[in-house]
Amino acid sequence: MSYMEISNIEKAFDKNEVLKGISLNIEQGEFVSLLGPSGCGKSTLLRCLSGLETIDKGTFVLDRNDVTETPAQNRNIGMVFQQYSLFPNMTVEENLSFPLTIQKMPKADQKAKIDDVLNIVGLTDKKKAYPGNLSGGQQQRVALARAIISRPKVLLLDEPLSAIDAKLRKNLQIEIRRIQQELNITTIFVTHDQDEAMSMSDRICLLNDGRIEQVSSPIELYTKPKTRFAASFIGHYNVLSPEEFLQAFQMAAPDNKMTAIRPETIQISTEKPEGNDSMHTLSGKIINNRSVGNTLHYHIDVNGITFKVDTLFRSFALYKDEQQVWLSLEKRNCLPLED
Numbered sequence: 189m190s191y192m193e194i195s196n197i198e199k200a201f202d203k204n205e206v207l208k209g210i211s212l213n214i215e216q217g218e219f220v221s222l223l224g225p226s227g228c229g230k231s232t233l234l235r236c237l238s239g240l241e242t243i244d245k246g247t248f249v250l251d252r253n254d255v256t257e258t259p260a261q262n263r264n265i266g267m268v269f270q271q272y273s274l275f276p277n278m279t280v281e282e283n284l285s286f287p288l289t290i291q292k293m294p295k296a297d298q299k300a301k302i303d304d305v306l307n308i309v310g311l312t313d314k315k316k317a318y319p320g321n322l323s324g325g326q327q328q329r330v331a332l333a334r335a336i337i338s339r340p341k342v343l344l345l346d347e348p349l350s351a352i353d354a355k356l357r358k359n360l361q362i363e364i365r366r367i368q369q370e371l372n373i374t375t376i377f378v379t380h381d382q383d384e385a386m387s388m389s390d391r392i393c394l395l396n397d398g399r400i401e402q403v404s405s406p407i408e409l410y411t412k413p414k415t416r417f418a419a420s421f422i423g424h425y426n427v428l429s430p431e432e433f434l435q436a437f438q439m440a441a442p443d444n445k446m447t448a449i450r451p452e453t454i455q456i457s458t459e460k461p462e463g464n465d466s467m468h469t470l471s472g473k474i475i476n477n478r479s480v481g482n483t484l485h486y487h488i489d490v491n492g493i494t495f496k497v498d499t500l501f502r503s504f505a506l507y508k509d510e511q512q513v514w515l516s517l518e519k520r521n522c523l524p525l526e527d
C-alpha cells in the first residue's frame with residue numbers, strides 16, 4: 189500500500205468539470221510535482237487533498253487512513269501558497285508560534301521547535317523581524333517553516349516561488365529540495381514551470397484538462413513522452429502525424445503512429461553525411477534561426493514540413509536563412525506516441 193493513495197477524484201464547479209478522475213499513488217518521502225498549463229486543475233487538486241475543497245467522487249487515503257471526509261485542520265497536512273500568507277502584525281517568531289499555540293503546546297516546547305525550524309530554513313537571525321521587513325524569498329521561507337513546524341504527514345506547495353524573481357528562485361528551489369530531503373517529508377509541488385519541475389522532483393505528474401497525461405521521473409518524461417500533449421509540453425518536441433512523417437521522410441512512420449522527435453537529436457551539416465541503417469538523412473533548407481542563451485533554434489523546411497532543430501550556440505550563427513543543409517538523426521530518436 190502506498191503512503192498516499194488518490195483514487196479517481198472528480199471535482200466540478202457548477203458545470204465546469206475541473207478534475208475528471210485523478211488517480212495517483214505517492215510513496216513516503218517522495219517529491220512529486222503537479223505540472224500543466226494554466227487552468228488544468230493543479231491548484232484544485234491540491235486544495236482537494238488539503239481538505240480546503242470538497243470532492244464530488246473518489247477517495248484519498250493517507251498513511252492508511254481514509255481522510256476523504258476529514259476536515260482540513262485534522263488532516264495533519266502543511267501548506268504553502270503563492271502569496272506570502274504571514275500575519276503582518278506579528279514577528280517571525282509569533283507567526284511560527286501561532287499554529288503551536290492553537291495545538292496548546294507549552295511555551296518552552298514551542299521555543300525549541302521554533303529555533304529548530306528557523307535553523308532548518310536558515311533564518312535564525314530574523315526571529316524578531318516583522319514580515320514587512322523581509323524579502324519575498326525570506327517571507328516564503330518563514331511560510332515554509334510554519335508549514336513544517338508540526339512535522340505534517342504531507343507538505344503541499346502551491347506555486348510558492350512564482351512571485352520570487354528568477355535568480356533567487358533558483359536558490360529557493362535548491363533550499364526547498366534540501367529541506368524536503370533532510371526531513372524526508374512527502375511533498376506535492378504545484379508549478380507550471382517545467383524547468384522547476386524537472387530540477388526538483390522525484391516524479392512529475394503532468395496534467396492536462398483535468399486528467400493525468402503521464403506520471404514519470406523527469407528524465408523519463410523528457411526522453412519518453414507518451415502522448416502528443418506530453419511531447420509538446422516537455423522539451424518542445426517536433427510532433428509529426430503519420431502523413432507528415434511520410435511527406436518529410438518519404439517512408440512510413442514507426443508503427444504508423446504520431447511521431448515525436450527532440451530538436452537537439454537532429455544534426456545539421458552542409459556535406460551529405462555518410463548514412464547507415466540506423467540513421468535517417470534528409471535534405472532541407474534553413475527557414476530562420478533564433479538564439480536563446482547558449483542555444484540556437486533553427487526552423488528547417490524538409491519537403492514542406494517544418495522541423496525545429498536546436499544546436500549549441502558556440503560563437504556565431506553557422507547556417508544562413510535559405511541555406512541548403514543536410515539533417516541526420518538516429519532512427520531510435522523517432523518516438524511513436526500513444527495518440
Ligand SMILES: Nc1ncnc2c1ncn2[C@@H]1O[C@H](COP(=O)(O)OP(=O)(O)OP(=O)(O)O)[C@@H](O)[C@H]1O
Pocket residue numbers: 201204206224225226227228229230231232233380
Ligand atoms: N472556487 C472556484 N470556483 C469556481 N471555479 C473554480 C474555483 N477554483 C478553480 N476554479 C476553476 O477550475 C479550473 C482549474 O483551476 P485551477 O486553479 O485548479 O487551475 P491551475 O491548473 O492551478 O491553473 P493556474 O496554473 O493558472 O493556477 C479553472 O477553470 C478555474 O476557473
